Amino acid sequence: MPPTFFATGVAQLITMSKNNSPQKRPASVRRRRPKPQNPPPAPATTGTTSRVRRLLPSVLIPHGIAVLLVIVSAVAVLLFSASSMVALPATIAQLWLALNMSPVAGSGEVVGVLPLVPGMVLVWAVARRVYNSVKKKASIADLAVLTTLVLLVPLALAGVASLMLRDASAVLEVDAPPAPVMIGRVLLVHLIALVLGMGPRLWRALIRRYGGPPWVVDAAIQALRFLSAYAVVALVVVIVMIVVNHRVFLQTLTGYEGGGAVPALLVLSLLYLPNIVIYAMGVLAGAPLHFGDGLVSLFSVTLVPLPPLPALASVPSVAPEWAVVLLLIPATVAVWVCLRTPLRLPVTLVSAVITAVFFLIAAVLAGGHLGVYGRVGLALLPAAGLMFLYPAVAVLLITGIDRIRAGIRRPAAAPPAAVPVAATGLDDEPPAPDGDTDDPDASPVETDGDSGQIVENDADTETYIEEGDEQRADGESVEAAGEADAGPEDGESTEVVASTEATDAPVTSEESGAAADGEDGEASEDREDSEDNDPQDAAMPETGDLPDPEDGRPGTDDGSRPHGH
Template identity: 35%
Template sequence: MSNTQSTRPTASRRRRPVKGLVTGQQREKPEPKAPETWAQRLKQYVPSAVAPLAVLALATGVTCFAVILLSDWGMKYLPAAIGQSWLTLHGVPLRIDGVELSLVPLLPAVGIVALVASRIRAATKTRVSVLDLGAIFVLVTVTSLVLSVVSLFMVADASHVFAIAPPHPAAAILMPLGLHLAGFALGISPVVWRVIAKRSGIPPETVITAGAALRVMRDLVLAAAVVYLVLLALNYRHIAEAVGAYPNLGWSGGLALTLLCLGYLPNAAVATLAVLLGGTFEYAGATVSLFDATSVALPPLPIFAAVPASAPVWVPALMLIPVAVVLRFALTRSFSLIDVAATATWAAVLGLVVASYASGTAGAYGHVGPNPWAFAVLMFLWTALPGLIAWLVSLVRARSAGEDSGQDSGKDGQV
C-alpha cells in the first residue's frame, strides 16, 4: 500500500503548464506571410482597396431601387438613377431638362474620402513595401475607373429616353478618381510617405509641409463651419421663411430638404472661410464679403439663411478668427524660408481643389460659391505671411542669442 502511494505521481508533476494559460504568457500569433508576387499582392489588398468602392456602389444601387419602388416609378428609371447618383455623389455636374447643376453637396464626397482613407490606413498599418502600395494604387485606380465608366454609360444610354444629359467624360472619370486617390493618399501614414520620398530622392520636407498645410486647412474650415452655424442660428427666422416657401412639403419632403441642407454644409463652410479670409461668396451675379453685401433673391434653401442682406459694421471683426488660427499654427512650428514657401504652396493647391469641389453653377443663379483661383491665392497669403513672420522672429532670436553668447565668452576670457 505504501509502495503504491510512493510511486503515484503528484499533482504538480502531472500538470504541465499550458502556453497561453499561464499568467504573463500569451499565445503568439504567427505573422502573416508577406506577399512576394504581384498576384499575391493584388489578392491580399482587394478587400481594402476594392471592397469600399464596391460596397458604396451596391449601396447606391439598393437606395435607388428602394426610392423608385416606394415612389411607384417604373423600373426603367433605375439604370439612369444609379449612374447619375454615383456621379453626383462624387461631385460630378448633372444636367436635367437643360438645367445644369454643378454645385452638388460636398458632404458625400467628404464621406467617400474618409471611407477610402480608413480602409487604406487599416491595410497599411503594419509594415508594407513600395510594391504593396503600388498594388493598392492600381486596385483603387482601376476600380474607380470601371465604376465611373459604367455610370457614365448608364447616364448616356438613358439620355436618349429621358430629359437628362451625360456630363463631360473627363469630369465623370477624373472627379471620382480624384476623390478616391485623395482617400488613398490620406490613408497612408506620413511616416511611410517620408520613406517613399527619401527613396525617390524627394526632400522629406515636401511631405512634412504637405501635412502642415493640410492641418491648417482643416483648422480653418472647422473654424469657418462654427461661424456659419452661429450665423445660421442667429437668422433662424429666415430659415422659417425658406421652409414656408414649400406649402405642401410633407414629412418625406421635409426629410429630403433636411438631408439636402446637411449635404451642403461643407460647401457652406468653405464659402464662409473664403469670406473670413477677405474674399467673396458669389451667387446670382452678386457677392458677399466682410465689407459689403448685395441683396438679391437667394435659392429657396434654408441653408442660405445665414447670408446677410447687408454687411453690419461689426462683421469685419470676424477676420480675427482666421488670424487666431494661423497665428497658432505659425507659433507652434519652427519654419525655415523653404518650409514657408512649400507650406503656402501646398495650402494654395489644397484651396484650389477644395473650392473647385465646393462651388459651381446652379441653373439660373449662375456661379454659386467662392472663386477657386481667388481662394487659392488667399490660402497662399494667409499661410505664407504668418510663417514668414515666425521665421523672421526665430531668426532675430537666434542672432540675439548668438551675440549674447559671444559677449559672455569674451567676458570669460578677460584677465
C-alpha cells in the same frame, strides 16, 4: 526451340539477378543524386497577377458596399416619391456619379454643386482599405498595382453609369454628364483617398528613397492643421450667422407642405454643410463668392434669389462696415498654429504653398455649375493666394519679432564680474552657456538659427523601405509602420553615451596623486595625512588592476569603457 538455347537463357537470367542483388553490390559504388538547381525566376506577369488578386478585394469592398447603398437609396427615393420603377437604372447611375462628386445632367441642365458629406465618407472608406493594405509590408510594385486599381475601378464604374444614363435618355429626361469633368472629378476624389490612405510614414520613406527632403510631409501635416482649425472657426461663424438670420431659416422651412419635406430639407442642409463651410473660409479670408450673377464678400454683397435651402440662411444680405475686422480670424488661426507647432522658416513657407493647393482642391470640389444659376463657388485663384498669404505672413512676423527681441536682449545683458577662483574656493570650470551643454540627458531640441524658434527633432524616423527585407520578383519592399521600426517608440528616450579616448597605459594611484599635488599642494598634504591613517589603503588595488565585476577576475580599465560599467 532447342533445349540448349533455353538452358543458356535461364543461366544468363540467374547471373544477372545475382549481380543486381544488394548483397553482391560493391560497397564503394554509390548512386549520385542530381544536384539541386535553382528554380527559374517567375515571370513578371505572374507576380503582377498575384498582386492584383491580393489587392483587388481591398479596393472592391468599399465600392461594393457603396453600390449596395446606392441601390437601396434609389429604391427608397422612387417609393417615397411615387415614381415608376422604370427610372431605377437612371436613378442608380445618377446617385453613383453624385457619390463620386461627378456632375449629373437632366432636363438640359447640369448640376455640379454636389454635397460633400457622401464623398467624404467614400474617401474615408477607400483610404482605410488602402491603409490596411500597406500598413504591414508593400513593395514598390505593390504600390503601383494598388494605385492603378484605386483609380481604374471607380473610373470603370463611372463609365458604366454614364452608359446607363445615355441608354435611359431615350425614355427619360436624363443625360450623361460632360466626360472631361466627370473623369477629372472621379480621379481627383480617389487620388485624395489614395494619398491619405498611404499615411505620413510611408510618404516619408518614399521621399527619402528617391532623394527628397522628408520634412515635406511635416509641411503637409502643418497645412492640414491650419485648414482643420480654420474650418472649425468657419463652422462656428456659419452657425452664428444662421442664428442671426433665423427668420430666413424658418421661412424656408414653412414654404413646403407635407410631413416629409422639412426633415428632407434639414438632411439636405447637413449634407451641404461642408460646402458652406468652405465658402465661409474663402469669404473670411477675403476671397469673393460667386453665386451666378450674385457676389458675396466682406466688402460688398450683391444677392440674387437663392435656392430654397435652409443652410443658405447663413449668407448675409448686406456687408457691414465692420466686416473687414473678420480678416483677423484667419490671421489669428495662422499665428496660433505657427506658435503651437513651430517649424523652421523654409518648412513653414512650403507648408503655406501646400495649404494653398489643398484649399484649391477643396474649393474645386465644393463648387461647380448649378443649373440656371451658372457657376457657383469661390474665386479660385484669389482664394488659393490668400490661403498662402496668411501662414506665410504669420511665420515671417513671428520670425521678425524673435530677431528683434534677440537683438534687444543681447546688449542689455551685462557680462558678469570676474571673481578670482581662490576667493570662491572652487576649482571647477564654469558652466557652459545655454545651447552648448554636453549633457547627454538634455532635451533633444534644436534652435533654429534663422527664426530663433525651438524646433523639436523628428522622432518619426522609422525606416519604411528596407533593402533586402523581402526578396521578390521586382526587388525592394516597403515595411509598414510599427513593425520595421528600428528606432525607439514614441515616448521613449535614447541615451547618448559620449565616446572617450582610450589611453595607452593605465593611470595608477601614485600618478593621480602626483597630479593632484601639482594642482593644489595644501589639499594634497591634507589628503596624504588622512591617507596615512586610513586602514583600508592596504586593501585597495591599483587603478590599473581593477577587478572586473562581470566575471570576478582582475582586469585592466584603460578608460575606454562607458561610465558605470
